[in-house]
Amino acid sequence: METSDKLTSVVSAILKYAIILSIACIVIGTGLMFINGNANGIPISQLANYENPKSPSYNSSSFSPVLIPQSIAHFDALGFISLGLWVLIFTPVTVLFSSLVDYMYTRNRLYTILTFIVLFNLFAAIVIVPHFVSN
Amino acid sequence: MIDYSALTEFLLILAGGVIAGIIGSLTGLGGGSVLVPLLTLFYGVPIEYATGASLISTIATSAGSASTYTKKGIANIKIGVGLEVATTLGAIIGALTFEIVVTHNLQYILYLLFGVVILTSILPTVKRGKYEYPEEKPLDFTSRVFQLSGKYYDEKSKKEVRYTGVRWWLGEIIMFFAGLLSGLLGIGSGALKVLGMDWAMNLPMKVTTTTSNFMIGITAATGSSIYWYAGYIQFFLASATAIGVLVGSRIGSAVLLKISNKEIRWIFFTVLSFLGVDMIFKGITLSKIYNIPPIDGFGISVTFSIILVILLFIKLSIAEGKYGNLR
Numbered sequence: 001m002e003t004s005d006k007l008t009s010v011v012s013a014i015l016k017y018a019i020i021l022s023i024a025c026i027v028i029g030t031g032l033m034f035i036n037g038n039a040n041g042i043p044i045s046q047l048a049n050y051e052n053p054k055s056p057s058y059n060s061s062s063f064s065p066v067l068i069p070q071s072i073a074h075f076d077a078l079g080f081i082s083l084g085l086w087v088l089i090f091t092p093v094t095v096l097f098s099s100l101v102d103y104m105y106t107r108n109r110l111y112t113i114l115t116f117i118v119l120f121n122l123f124a125a126i127v128i129v130p131h132f133v134s135n
Numbered sequence: 136m137i138d139y140s141a142l143t144e145f146l147l148i149l150a151g152g153v154i155a156g157i158i159g160s161l162t163g164l165g166g167g168s169v170l171v172p173l174l175t176l177f178y179g180v181p182i183e184y185a186t187g188a189s190l191i192s193t194i195a196t197s198a199g200s201a202s203t204y205t206k207k208g209i210a211n212i213k214i215g216v217g218l219e220v221a222t223t224l225g226a227i228i229g230a231l232t233f234e235i236v237v238t239h240n241l242q243y244i245l246y247l248l249f250g251v252v253i254l255t256s257i258l259p260t261v262k263r264g265k266y267e268y269p270e271e272k273p274l275d276f277t278s279r280v281f282q283l284s285g286k287y288y289d290e291k292s293k294k295e296v297r298y299t300g301v302r303w304w305l306g307e308i309i310m311f312f313a314g315l316l317s318g319l320l321g322i323g324s325g326a327l328k329v330l331g332m333d334w335a336m337n338l339p340m341k342v343t344t345t346t347s348n349f350m351i352g353i354t355a356a357t358g359s360s361i362y363w364y365a366g367y368i369q370f371f372l373a374s375a376t377a378i379g380v381l382v383g384s385r386i387g388s389a390v391l392l393k394i395s396n397k398e399i400r401w402i403f404f405t406v407l408s409f410l411g412v413d414m415i416f417k418g419i420t421l422s423k424i425y426n427i428p429p430i431d432g433f434g435i436s437v438t439f440s441i442i443l444v445i446l447l448f449i450k451l452s453i454a455e456g457k458y459g460n461l462r
Contacts, residue, residue: 063370065363122356
């Protein structure tokens with residue numbers, strides 16, 4: 001049993017459009033950051049200060065993905081940049097979902113289970129494991 | 136009013152990302168393996184943020200190139216997804232280990248490990264591409280149970296290539312360590328993934344490299360989300376490097392197709408080995424085992440990397456002369 005042509009073209013399309021969407025969001029966010037001189041109220045000079053990893057205000061730990069829609073509604077740079085980065089992180093999830101549907105449809109039980117395990121690992125990394133991470 | 140100082144800084148990081156993408160693509164090791172040393176050694180970026188930015192850039196480059204390879208039907212999605220069972224698990228453990236290492240201020244371990252990984256990746260990466268199809272091996276029970284067969288159209292030889300992999304279990308074991316290194320060092324671990332599919336599973340080189348490319352994105356995404364919540368994604372850096380490395384890897388791929396003299400790649404392998412040796416020196420200095428002044432470390436790294444690459448070049452040239460029919 002070989003990979004179906006339909007799955008191949010769906011996965012290829014997801015990867016292609018996800019990368020376009022993601023880079024577009026990051027470019028818009030970066031443009032806004034320089035035009036407005038700040039992102040989420042933080043001055044750009046401080047955003048560009050990456051020398052101290054212990055500073056919580058300027059890295060991802062202080063900006064929950066839940067804030068993205070609200071931030072984008074306010075046309076804030078951080079919302080767009082974060083959306084771009086999360087699109088990248090979620091691209092493999094979408095690819096795996098497509099694979100899962102294809103394997104279920106073709107009744108390939110073994111690969112349905114294997115894909116499910118990989119999706120579970122990704123789900124654990126996105127939702128469960130972060131609760132055990134300090135910061 | 137645009138802050139030109141910040142803009143200059145952004146453009147400099149973006150340029151670094153482009154360079155990392157080009158070298159990563161030309162050597163076949165991936166942008167992350169160049170980006171982390173570049174950011175830590177030359178931009179003064181803490182390894183925590185450099186690794187986070189690298190993971191994000193790795194997903195971007197993987198998605199960009201995997202889109203083409205999957206469309207052409209060369210990358211085997213099924214084999215890739217099956218192997219991701221071990222890789223994603225490894226990436227989770229790697230990212231959690233990274234968090235422990237950083238919170239205990241043991242960053243020197245990351246520098247040392249990174250240097251060793253780069254240097255040990257050079258030889259298998261150089262050898263990659265010297266042959267296209269593996270020698271036939273007797274199939275085992277995993278070949279049938281895990282459906283390791285596939286086919287693709289080879290444009291070079293203008294024929295359809297059919298293949299069947301073996302030793303799925305061994306591939307999984309190697310993939311676990313590939314995932315572990317990815318989560319720990321923020322790289323795609325392409326060299327180890329290729330080793331798992333080429334040496335362990337006996338798959339054709341084209342299938343191996345393209346499937347590895349497809350897998351790298353899934354592995355890096357697993358580590359990235361943990362890095363996000365731990366606070367190791369710095370927005371300013373990550374946005375500049377994601378764009379830079381993606382652009383650089385595209386330029387690198389285009390250049391690689393056009394250069395007729397492939398020996399030019401050795402220059403980039405020298406750069407890569409320099410970065411590997413310098414990372415080890417930085418790790419030694421940070422560990423306080425021995426203090427190597429930066430200028431001395433630079434000089435020794437340059438000398439050592441040139442000697443290392445010349446020796447490798449001679450060794451491989453002799454081997455190729457002796458076994459020329461393998462090319």
